[in-house]
Amino acid sequence: MAAADEAQGFRPLDEASLVAYIRATPALAASLGGRVDDLAVKEVGDGNLNFVYIVSSDAGSVVVKQALPYIRCVGDSWPMTRERAYFEASALREHGRLCPDHVPEVYHFDRAMSLIGMRYIKPPHIILRKGLIAGVEYPLLAEHMSDYMAKTLFFTSLLYNSTTEHKKQVARYCENVEMCRLTEQVVFSDPYMVSKYNRWNSPFLDKDAEAVREDDGLKLEIAELKSMFIERAQALIHGDLHTGSIMVTRDSTQVIDPEFAFYAPMGYDIGAFLGNLILAYFAQDGHADQTNDRKAYKQWILKTIEESWNLFQQKFLGLWNKHKDGNGEAYLPAIYNNPELLSVVQKKYMTGLLHDSLGFGSAKMIR
Amino acid sequence: MAAADEAQGFRPLDEASLVAYIRATPALAASLGGRVDDLAVKEVGDGNLNFVYIVSSDAGSVVVKQALPYIRCVGDSWPMTRERAYFEASALREHGRLCPDHVPEVYHFDRAMSLIGMRYIKPPHIILRKGLIAGVEYPLLAEHMSDYMAKTLFFTSLLYNSTTEHKKQVARYCENVEMCRLTEQVVFSDPYMVSKYNRWNSPFLDKDAEAVREDDGLKLEIAELKSMFIERAQALIHGDLHTGSIMVTRDSTQVIDPEFAFYAPMGYDIGAFLGNLILAYFAQDGHADQTNDRKAYKQWILKTIEESWNLFQQKFLGLWNKHKDGNGEAYLPAIYNNPELLSVVQKKYMTGLLHDSLGFGSAKMIR
Numbered sequence: 001m002a003a004a005d006e007a008q009g010f011r012p013l014d015e016a017s018l019v020a021y022i023r024a025t026p027a028l029a030a031s032l033g034g035r036v037d038d039l040a041v042k043e044v045g046d047g048n049l050n051f052v053y054i055v056s057s058d059a060g061s062v063v064v065k066q067a068l069p070y071i072r073c074v075g076d077s078w079p080m081t082r083e084r085a086y087f088e089a090s091a092l093r094e095h096g097r098l099c100p101d102h103v104p105e106v107y108h109f110d111r112a113m114s115l116i117g118m119r120y121i122k123p124p125h126i127i128l129r130k131g132l133i134a135g136v137e138y139p140l141l142a143e144h145m146s147d148y149m150a151k152t153l154f155f156t157s158l159l160y161n162s163t164t165e166h167k168k169q170v171a172r173y174c175e176n177v178e179m180c181r182l183t184e185q186v187v188f189s190d191p192y193m194v195s196k197y198n199r200w201n202s203p204f205l206d207k208d209a210e211a212v213r214e215d216d217g218l219k220l221e222i223a224e225l226k227s228m229f230i231e232r233a234q235a236l237i238h239g240d241l242h243t244g245s246i247m248v249t250r251d252s253t254q255v256i257d258p259e260f261a262f263y264a265p266m267g268y269d270i271g272a273f274l275g276n277l278i279l280a281y282f283a284q285d286g287h288a289d290q291t292n293d294r295k296a297y298k299q300w301i302l303k304t305i306e307e308s309w310n311l312f313q314q315k316f317l318g319l320w321n322k323h324k325d326g327n328g329e330a331y332l333p334a335i336y337n338n339p340e341l342l343s344v345v346q347k348k349y350m351t352g353l354l355h356d357s358l359g360f361g362s363a364k365m366i367r
Numbered sequence: 368m369a370a371a372d373e374a375q376g377f378r379p380l381d382e383a384s385l386v387a388y389i390r391a392t393p394a395l396a397a398s399l400g401g402r403v404d405d406l407a408v409k410e411v412g413d414g415n416l417n418f419v420y421i422v423s424s425d426a427g428s429v430v431v432k433q434a435l436p437y438i439r440c441v442g443d444s445w446p447m448t449r450e451r452a453y454f455e456a457s458a459l460r461e462h463g464r465l466c467p468d469h470v471p472e473v474y475h476f477d478r479a480m481s482l483i484g485m486r487y488i489k490p491p492h493i494i495l496r497k498g499l500i501a502g503v504e505y506p507l508l509a510e511h512m513s514d515y516m517a518k519t520l521f522f523t524s525l526l527y528n529s530t531t532e533h534k535k536q537v538a539r540y541c542e543n544v545e546m547c548r549l550t551e552q553v554v555f556s557d558p559y560m561v562s563k564y565n566r567w568n569s570p571f572l573d574k575d576a577e578a579v580r581e582d583d584g585l586k587l588e589i590a591e592l593k594s595m596f597i598e599r600a601q602a603l604i605h606g607d608l609h610t611g612s613i614m615v616t617r618d619s620t621q622v623i624d625p626e627f628a629f630y631a632p633m634g635y636d637i638g639a640f641l642g643n644l645i646l647a648y649f650a651q652d653g654h655a656d657q658t659n660d661r662k663a664y665k666q667w668i669l670k671t672i673e674e675s676w677n678l679f680q681q682k683f684l685g686l687w688n689k690h691k692d693g694n695g696e697a698y699l700p701a702i703y704n705n706p707e708l709l710s711v712v713q714k715k716y717m718t719g720l721l722h723d724s725l726g727f728g729s730a731k732m733i734r
Contacts, residue, residue, distance in 0.1 A: 163548050163597055167541040174538035181530050184696065193701040216708045223712055227697050230530055232598050329551065330594050334560040341583045345590055 005069055009112035010082065012068055015041040018053055021115075022064070027108040028117045033059025045072065049080070049259065054120060061120035062107065067259070068114075071182075080178060082114035084259040087176040089116050091261030094236060099151040102144055102253050121247045121254045129243040132280040133287060135297045137250075142304045144253035145246070145273060146311035153266045154319040156236035158330040166329070170233040173262035180230065180262055183239065187367045188226035192219055212366060225359050233263035241272040242364070243280065267356025270312065275361030277305045309357075313350050320346060372436055376479035377449065380433055382408040385420055388482075389431070394475040395484045400426025412439065416447070416626065421487060428487035429474065434626070435481075438549075441564075447545060449481035451626040454543040456483050458628030461603060466518040469511055469620050488614045488621045495613040499647040500654060502664045504617075509671045511620035512613070512640060513678035520633045521686040523603035525697040533696070537600040540629035547597065547629055550606065554734045555593035559586055579733060592726050600630035608639040609731070610647065634723025637679065642728030644672045676724075680717050687713060 005011075013021060022028045023036045032039070035057040045052035045065075049072050053064045067085040070076040089109040096103035108117035131138065158166055190198050191212055200209045212218065238245065239260025247254045281301045284294040324342065325333045336342050372378075380388060389395045390403045399406070402424040412419035412432075416439050420431045434452040437443040456476040463470035475484035498505065525533055557565050558579055567576045579585065605612070606627025614621045648668045651661040691709065692700045703709050 158594060158597060163551060164544050166597070167544040167547065171538040171541035174534040174541070177531050177534040180534065181696075184530060189699055189702065193699070216705070216711065219702060219708060220712055220715060223698055223703070224715075227525060230525060230533070230696070231600050233600065234598050329548075329597070331590055332556055332560070335556065335586055336590070338583070341586060344583065345587055348587060348591075 005082070010069075010114060013051075013064075013066055013113075013115075015043070015053070018055070018064060021113075022055060022062075025108060025110075025117070028055075028062060028064070031060060031062040031107045031117065031119075032057040035059040049073070049084070056120075061122070063104075063118050063120045065116045065118070066114055080182070084176065084179050085109075085114035085116055086111050087173065087179065087261050088257070088259035090172075091236065091238070091258035092116070092118065094156070095148075095152045095238070095255070095258065095261075098155045099148050102148040102255055104254055104256060121256070124249050125247040125252065125254065126249075127244055128246040128248045129276075129280075131248055132243060132277075132301070133283070135284075135287060135292060135294060137297065137300050138248050138253070138304075139250060141248065141253060142307035142311055145255075146308050146315055148253070148255055149241075149266075149270055149273070149312050150315035150319060152238070153235045153269065154316055154323075156263075157234060157266070157328075159320055159328045160323055160326060161329070162327045163329045165327075166233070169236065170263045173236065176260075176262045179239065179260045180264075183260055184226060184230065187363055188222055188229065191367050192222060218366075221359065222363060225363055228265055228356070229268060229360070230264075232265050235263065235266045236261060237264045237266065237269045238272075239264065239268070241269045243273075243276045265356050265360070267353055267358075268360045270309075270353070270357035271359065271361030272364050274305055274308060274357060275364040277301055277308070278361070279365055281305075309354065313354075317346055317350070372449070377436075377481060379435055380418075380431075380480075380482075382410070382420070385422065385431060388480075389422060389429075392475060392477075392484070395422075395429060395431070398427060398429040398474045398484065398486075399424040402426040416440070416451070423487075428489070430471075430485050430487045432483045432485070433481055447549070451543065451546050452476075452481035452483055453478050454540065454546065454628050455624070455626035457539075458603065458605070458625035459483070459485065461523070462515075462519045462605070462622070462625065462628075465522045466515050469515040469622050471621055471623060488623070491616050492614040492619065492621065493616075494611055495615045496610040496643075496647075498615055499610060499644075499668070500650070502651075502654060502659060502661060504664065504667050505615050505620070505671075506617060508615065508620060509674035509678055512622075513675050513682055515620070515622055516608075516633075516637055516640070516679050517682035517686060519605070520602045520636065521683055521690075523630075524601060524633070524695075526687055526695045527690055527693060528696070529694045530696045532694075533600070536603065537630045540603065543627070543629045546606065546627045547631075550627055551593060551597065554730055555589055555596065558734050559589060585733075588726065589730060592730055595632055595723070596635060596727075597631075599632050602630065602633045603628060604631045604633065604636045605639075606631065606635070608636045610640075610643045632723050632727070634720055634725075635727045637676075637720070637724040638726065638728030639731050641672055641675060641724060642731040644668055644675070645728070646732055648672075676721065680721075684713055684717070 018041060019039050022032070022039065029036050032055065038057065040056045042054045043051060044054055049067065051066045051068065051072070055062050055064055067082045069079055069082050071078045071080045089106055092103060092106050096105060104119035104121055106116060106118050154160055186197065193213060198209070238255065238258045239262060240257060245255060245257045247256060281298055284298050288294040331345060336345060385408060386406050389399070389406065396403050399422065405424065407423045409421045410418060411421055416434065418433045418435065422429050422431055434449045436446055436449050438445045438447045456473055459470060459473050463472060471486035471488055473483060473485050521527055553564065560580060565576070605622065605625045606629060607624060612622060612624045614623060648665055651665050655661040698712060703712060
């Protein structure tokens with residue numbers, strides 16, 4: 001594989017070669033104010049998959065992310081296509097175009113090197129998951145995430161696009177199949193069978209893990225969700241929208257890491273976000289101590305869950321109403337322009353979407 | 368368009384140039400026993416879209432079908448990609464590989480010319496629709512069509528294929544989007560609005576056509592079927608499986624004309640076939656006369672509808688059981704190999720499929 005990678009112009013960077021790469025790449029040098037003589041490089045890839053560097057000059061900072069041909073947290077025993085960087089860059093650009101307030105800009109993408117240069121999301125931004133563990137309230141989280149989900153999902157669906165545009169994009173993202181398979185495996189398969197990749201708090205949860213493996217009713221539902229996940233090209237989803245893919249301050253919310261992006265059911269994104277908030281809710285008891293019983297914080301999480309859905313629904317329907325006379329192929333104006341009919345149609349659509357979201361959210365929580 | 372076509376190596380054939388083409392094409396000449404000096408050519412394209420020639424020598428016959436860059440029955444006012452011939456040839460080959468008894472062989476395909484050379488389906492084969500009008504019973508029709516549908520649908524689904532293979536094929540057939548849009552328009556849109564392409568028996572059915580256009584409950588269902596039709600890549604369907612796409616004798620059933628083929632819900636094919644039989648059932652009263660009241664024939668149609676579904680279900684589940692330990696990604700053996708669970712899963716799958724089929728069948732009947 002190494003030889004094939006090399007032939008394609010790929011070489012894994014370290015801190016020294018990264019500096020040379022940046023100096024030779026105008027778009028990256030520009031993002032550092034052109035001041036590339038004295039660069040500080042810090043590797044911060046605490047994620048599972050990639051190497052992530054923060055590079056700083058005295059005039060600015062940039063994030064450089066490189067995908068290696070395997071899964072970082074497992075090692076080269078689990079190969080994984082570097083092309084995920086291409087889909088990540090594509091989705092960052094597409095979602096960024098649709099929702100620039102909540103997606104970092106891509107300054108540079110090098111497909112041969114599987115390398116993305118993007119906006120540095122400055123401190124005090126932290127990963128939302130860490131904020132939830134620390135018990136920090138984010139008053140705009142529901143507002144921002146509902147905005148992100150409504151825009152990215154609506155504008156990549158058949159409610160807005162013609163079938164021609166839709167199928168073209170679907171075909172393109174079909175090639176991100178390895179990442180799709182990774183999700184299938186870790187979300188829809190491994191938890192329901194004995195797998196070396198499963199992790200649980202053993203021996204305390206041995207019985208629970210076994211109960212999941214033996215729950216036939218659950219497996220029946222999971223099978224349908226899995227097929228829907230693979231077959232149904234409803235919108236360009238982020239594909240991994242848990243609280244580790246969101247960076248926050250009290251005023252700002254930034255969604256990162258869409259390397260799992262492809263056309264799939266909208267409910268998978270919504271469910272991932274809501275399901276992770278529900279997990280965070282239940283995890284609070286473990287974080288409670290004498291100075292903070294976390295009860296108020298649990299109430300804030302519940303309120304955020306509720307508001308996220310309600311605001312999402314409101315914004316999604318707002319976009320639908322605004323663009324109902326456009327190119328969208330699902331509900332043609334000549335057929336659905338009777339206001340009562342449209343309202344019934346929308347109610348049914350949102351009920352189905354909530355149903356899907358709860359199903360996928362549950363699957364993500366079990367995983 | 369004509370200039371662009373010419374640049375791509377396309378020229379519409381007539382009987383004389385067709386003969387020259389055949390003489391210059393070894394695969395076609397071979398299908399005529401190499402006897403190409405004295406060829407008889409007959410244009411038989413009674414369909415809506417293409418030119419179809421039967422070419423005969425004293426040693427054999429072959430069918431040559433050429434797609435023109437518009438819809439034949441409308442004329443060049445309705446342009447339509449010639450690439451439909453590529454998808455027709457692809458689907459004939461793929462379905463033919465899976466079910467050779469009921470699909471004609473492709474001897475030759477010329478993409479630049481949008482031209483397919485295929486097995487001549489000999490007399491006394493006639494189009495099933497004509498047989499149903501004439502009141503002819505086909506004792507093996509249910510047996511054969513259930514075989515065709517079970518094999519073509521099962522073997523192109525995630526019950527048999529890996530996600531990798533599935534997404535690759537889905538992406539490929541996404542490019543048949545113009546044909547997909549044509550179906551969307553004539554099946555899921557035009558009947559529910561005022562459209563110049565709608566045809567009904569006016570003025571006798573004016574009220575009925577209007578009732579369809581004003582039935583909000585119906586439009587609600589149709590919208591969901593339409594979205595499912597576009598979004599859900601369940602299997603490689605024929606895409607136009609009405610009784611005009613089936614040629615029959617008492618002993619043989621041959622499925623032709625899959626130019627609408629792409630990955631879509633299985634129920635669309637099953638529903639098209641069953642829905643057309645139901646229409647044929649209701650049409651019988653119009654064909655009754657003093658010598659034949661068609662009552663027995665109506666019973667035969669009903670029995671054929673019932674048997675088609677029952678045999679389809681039996682064969683489809685037979686294939687599923689036979690291949691349950693294979694590469695299919697939807698129901699992994701490690702999770703679903705408990706026989707009771709598998710049986711419950713299968714029952715649920717078939718119930719969903721019947722439900723989809725009845726929905727799509729109804730949409731096709733209304734159209």
